[in-house]
Amino acid sequence: MRSILRLSRHVLDALAPERCAACDATVAADVLFCHACREAVNVLSPHTVRVAGLGDAIGSAGVAIASLTAFARYDAGADRGPVAAALQAFKYRNAFRLAPRLAAAMAACAPAGTEPPLVAPVPLHVRRLRGRGFNQSALLARHVGRLRGWPVAVDLLVRVRDTPSQTALDVVARRTNVAGAFAVRRAEAARKRHVLLVDDVWTSGATAQAIAELLRDAGVAAVDVLTFARVV
Numbered sequence: 001m002r003s004i005l006r007l008s009r010h011v012l013d014a015l016a017p018e019r020c021a022a023c024d025a026t027v028a029a030d031v032l033f034c035h036a037c038r039e040a041v042n043v044l045s046p047h048t049v050r051v052a053g054l055g056d057a058i059g060s061a062g063v064a065i066a067s068l069t070a071f072a073r074y075d076a077g078a079d080r081g082p083v084a085a086a087l088q089a090f091k092y093r094n095a096f097r098l099a100p101r102l103a104a105a106m107a108a109c110a111p112a113g114t115e116p117p118l119v120a121p122v123p124l125h126v127r128r129l130r131g132r133g134f135n136q137s138a139l140l141a142r143h144v145g146r147l148r149g150w151p152v153a154v155d156l157l158v159r160v161r162d163t164p165s166q167t168a169l170d171v172v173a174r175r176t177n178v179a180g181a182f183a184v185r186r187a188e189a190a191r192k193r194h195v196l197l198v199d200d201v202w203t204s205g206a207t208a209q210a211i212a213e214l215l216r217d218a219g220v221a222a223v224d225v226l227t228f229a230r231v232v
């Protein structure tokens with residue numbers, strides 16, 4: 001009886017209409033935001049910026065990241081908009097339903113180089129992975145890779161040290177916080193390749209910068225970053 005109930009819940013779940021990523025409005029399949037929320041999204045144009053000019057923001061003299069591409073502006077604060085609401089829902093409630101649609105927006109603006117990049121997610125520490133059951137950045141990376149036909153290396157990087165949340169830290173503290181937190185596990189697979197590092201949101205860039213430095217040391221040719229949203 002229980003398994004029948006569970007099965008019917010899955011069936012109902014699959015048949016249920018898609019909901020807007022930010023509110024409860026019903027949307028057509030594959031649509032990320034309802035009309036009202038979409039109007040309130042600050043889509044970044046151009047999507048891609050050269051990161052060299054962001055050295056001060058990252059708190060580093062030498063920037064190891066070549067470029068950053070983000071679909072929309074992250075709207076935090078009191079008047080939290082649909083982008084922040086969508087990422088909150090993605091992270092804590094609805095990851096598997098939202099991942100394909102968030103990734104589609106990212107894949108559409110990902111820059112195409114001359115050769116396909118190796119797509120890699122920002123890794124989660126194993127303790128958090130056990131607690132949450134999945135790495136949200138890996139979900140996005142898998143879908144971006146599938147949509148663009150690019151290879152995905154989910155285990156290219158590993159988080160060797162669990163770090164406190166970055167939310168309350170300033171730029172310098174963020175850099176100290178992530179120093180030594182990551183390692184390259186499959187350096188051979190990435191040597192001389194172009195890596196596209198995927199994460200849900202770009203905040204200070206401290207995490208991406210720390211990873212990019214490691215990848216460059218491991219012989220990676222170039223590191224670009226792709227996120228759904230970016231704090232501007």
Ligand SMILES: [Zn+2]
Pocket residue numbers: 020021022023024025033034035036037038
């Ligand atoms: Zn909505």
